[in-house]
Amino acid sequence: DAKTTQPTSMDCAEGRAANLPCNHSTISGNEYVYWYRQIHSQGPQYIIHGLKNNETNEMASLIITEDRKSSTLILPHATLRDTAVYYCIVRVNFYAGGTSYGKLTFGQGTILTVHP
Amino acid sequence: DSGVTQTPKHLITATGQRVTLRCSPRSGDLSVYWYQQSLDQGLQFLIQYYNGEERAKGNILERFSAQQFPDLHSELNLSSLELGDSALYFCASSVARGLGGENEQFFGPGTRLTVL
Numbered sequence: 690d691a692k693t694t695q696p697t698s699m700d701c702a703e704g705r706a707a708n709l710p711c712n713h714s715t716i717s718g719n720e721y722v723y724w725y726r727q728i729h730s731q732g733p734q735y736i737i738h739g740l741k742n743n744e745t746n747e748m749a750s751l752i753i754t755e756d757r758k759s760s761t762l763i764l765p766h767a768t769l770r771d772t773a774v775y776y777c778i779v780r781v782n783f784y785a786g787g788t789s790y791g792k793l794t795f796g797q798g799t800i801l802t803v804h805p
Numbered sequence: 806d807s808g809v810t811q812t813p814k815h816l817i818t819a820t821g822q823r824v825t826l827r828c829s830p831r832s833g834d835l836s837v838y839w840y841q842q843s844l845d846q847g848l849q850f851l852i853q854y855y856n857g858e859e860r861a862k863g864n865i866l867e868r869f870s871a872q873q874f875p876d877l878h879s880e881l882n883l884s885s886l887e888l889g890d891s892a893l894y895f896c897a898s899s900v901a902r903g904l905g906g907e908n909e910q911f912f913g914p915g916t917r918l919t920v921l
Contacts, residue, residue, distance in 0.1 A: 723909075732807060732895050732912030733848070776848075791836060791899055791910060792861050795848035 693777045698800040701771075707764040709799050711777030714758040720779045722753060723793070724762045728773040733795075736762065736775075767803045774798040808832070809913035811896050817919045823884040826916045830877055830898030836860070837879040838899075838910060839871055843892035854879055886920045893917050 694712040701707040713722065724736040737744055737751045739760075744751045750763040764771055776798040780791075808831035818824055830837050839851040841864075850863035854873035865871075868886075873879045883890060894917075897910040 727848075730893060730915070730917075732809070732897070732914055733910075734807075734912065735909035738909070792838065792850040792853060792863060793840075793848075793910065794850065795840075797847060 693779055693796055695775075695777050695796065695799045697797065698802070701764075701767045701801060701803050703769060703803055703805050704766055707767040707771065707801060707803070709762040709764075709775050709777075709801065710759065711762070712759045713777070713779045716757050716779050717781070719781050721781075722751065722757075722760050723778040723780065724749070724751065725776045725778065725793070725795075726771075726773040727776070727798070728770075733776065733793075767801075769803050769805065772801060772803045774800050807911040807913060809896060809898050809911050811894075811913040811916050813916060814914065815917050815919075817921065818886060819921055820886055820888060822886050822920075823882065824886065824918065826881040826883070826894050826896075826918075828879045828881070828896030828898075828913060830879070830896075831900075831911055834898035834900045834911070835877065836899045836910075837873055837877070838897040839865075839879070839881050840895040840897065840912075841892050842895065842915075843889075848895075851881070883918070888920050891918055891920045 723738040725733040727733045739751045753760045810829045812827045835856045837854045842848045851865040852871050853861040857873050868884050871881045893915045895915045897912045899910045
């Protein structure tokens with residue numbers, strides 16, 4: 690799986706958009722970009738994933754550059770409850786012969802602090 | 806609530822002992838993953854089971870073993886415990902969705918193991 694680089698920490702004001710960058714310059718054509726977050730010591734929580742198109746769900750938007758070497762997770766209106774460690778992960782995602790290859794390789798992530 | 810349950814929540818034991826951590830995946834999920842989170846190593850993938858069979862191994866020590874039972878619950882056995890095994894142990898589950906593989910993993914609340 691390709692390695693990712695994320696800023697160690699970021700701050701955001703409550704109600705503003707939080708834009709979390711991730712570099713994955715060695716990403717392969719069959720690797721997806723995943724974002725998870727971990728609030729305090731809870732289990733990580735899936736946010737969103739994508740291959741090359743931009744994606745949006747009820748939690749966030751994922752913007753992937755055309756060359757796929759970087760991406761940005763956008764939390765459109767950050768709240769205090771969004772304070773967490775955000776992990777950007779790239780991995781192959783395929784299913785073959787009844788087997789799903791799904792391990793997640795977590796880096797250090799970005800500590801996002803949302804301020805009142 | 807992710808739908809993944811883990812027991813016990815906390816476990817305190819002594820060096821040299823053996824413990825068993827239990828995980829019940831979400832209803833219908835065939836894959837179970839185990840991760841270890843320690844202060845110095847971060848979140849690390851240990852092992853994956855799919856429908857009762859081992860599918861992938863990560864940084865799992867030989868003193869550790871796991872299995873997935875016919876009802877799909879899983880157990881992680883840790884033996885000859887050392888101080889360095891103190892960590893949060895997370896279980897995650899997912900279901901393969903055909904071509905394209907799984908979309909996300911759902912993590913349980915974790916078991917905090919303290920080895921004294």
